[in-house]
Amino acid sequence: MTLDNSSIRQEINNLTKTKSRLEANPDNIDKGLAQLVLTLIELLRRLMEKQAMNRIENNSLTDEEIEELGLTFMKLDEKMKEMMMIFDLTEEDLNINLGPLGDLM
DSSP states (O other): OOOOHHHHHHHHHHHHTOSOOOOOOTTSHHHHHHHHHHHHHHHHHHHHHHHHHHHHHTTOSOHHHHHHHHHHHHHHHHHHHHHHHHTTOOTGGGOOBOGGGOBOO
């Protein structure tokens, strides 16, 4: 795929118009780092849930394994909400723009 100058400029404009960015500066480095880490965890959680659903649909998990996965995802969700409260983050704060891939959520 080749991009001409106007396509590149358009992509740069799209990226700079992003309303949700990771914000890290000396005054809020803890919050910025927490936002980055929680965003990565959220991305991984979504990927893991999708994989779990595929395995469930393919009948490759036992009932006990399905129950354990459900409990694990519930605990992860609770911990994520707890960490977001600690660092005063919202779900929208974790919805970073992934460039050509679009928004995370």
